[in-house]
């Protein structure tokens with residue numbers, strides 16, 4: 001029996017899954033108890049599971065399915081490329097048409113002087129590339145001591161050794177001997193949780209100045225780069241105060257360090273501009289891209305590198321780095337078709353001018369709900385902070401994430417994929433979400449918050 005065309009019923013699949021499949025970011029024993037929800041197919045913004053339930057995917061998979069599910073033209077582009085040239089490498093002085101065409105396209109749409117593409121398979125390994133690239137760059141510039149990389153607590157930059165080290169997730173650092181040497185973390189611009197009595201504006205500036213203090217502490221001669229997401233995604237959609245990025249940019253300009261914008265989530269329209277850097281007037285030396293680059297239809301990531309950095313690296317001899325599947329032809333063909341759709345259907349403009357403002361109005365109104373403290377949104381990434389006391393911005397009297405997990409459960413049960421990060425609930429829907437989809441999503445979200453509030457009152461968590 002071919003399981004792909006004729007699969008056993010859900011319970012049997014769940015048993016096989018728990019017998020043989022190790023899941024990322026999952027408690028395996030706990031999952032074996034309940035069994036995973038198994039997604040069978042998807043169209044537009046809708047998932048269908050093996051029990052026939054339809055679920056509105058307000059997370060676009062893992063923040064990646066920007067053009068929505070079920071795009072035949074992408075499937076055709078992949079099939080065509082598989083027949084023409086399923087694989088060839090880009091090592092050893094060879095290239096191929098899809099890698100060339102996509103590099104040209106990325107250079108065209110990337111801001112400023114970001115005109116050079118080094119391919120990876122996703123965001124994590126693109127960030128590994130960045131670590132080696134910036135150190136190699138400074139060595140080539142005659143400054144081999146500039147190796148330290150400054151990042152932020154609660155940032156997410158992937159799951160490889162370097163990616164997870166750059167990230168500031170304490171749970172990840174607790175396993176596997178991380179962070180690797182040479183990575184330093186400053187505090188995040190999360191005003192809701194950490195801003196205390198300060199105004200958002202003053203707090204944004206104070207948090208940005210931690211970068212300057214860290215550069216001084218390490219010594220400018222020892223610092224290679226600062227890396228940050230324009231808006232932290234996996235950290236809980238932490239939208240920084242407007243004062244934050246201008247101050248960070250000024251500090252980077254005043255010091256001899258490279259700025260890496262991790263655009264893996266923000267890129268390709270999510271913030272209402274093609275790149276998050278454009279939403280915040282950030283001028284990065286390198287951008288990390290993945291996720292929305294292919295809308296998740298194939299595995300691909302990249303570092304998009306400035307003229308200056310690329311030229312120094314090109315003249316520095318061989319860069320001893322690369323992946324077997326760097327610039328995979330099928331992934332590049334998929335990405336090109338995805339970008340064509342993004343542009344032709346004006347999805348980014350739509351987020352900026354039509355559905356984004358509509359969603360923003362409805363999303364911000366969630367702050368009136370008794371469970372919700374703040375409701376923040378930029379483009380098509382949004383979050384709410386749940387709290388028992390809005391004015392004090394207080395946490396619950398339960399371990400962090402307890403209420404988030406309860407709310408996520410109600411969301412799943414009510415046909416809505418929302419994610420929880422601690423006690424924040426987040427959404428990042430496909431960019432094709434329509435106004436009527438927005439209405440349905442908000443209606444379901446309100447129901448989720450009503451049910452969650454009732455449950456935590458029952459359980460004595462809400463006081």
Ligand SMILES: *Cc1c(COP(=O)(O)O)cnc(C)c1O
Nearest residue numbers: 122123124156157158264265290
């Ligand atoms: C998802 C993500 C990554 C990691 O990308 P993978 O494709 O999972 O390796 C890196 N940076 C950010 C900002 C991300 O959201």
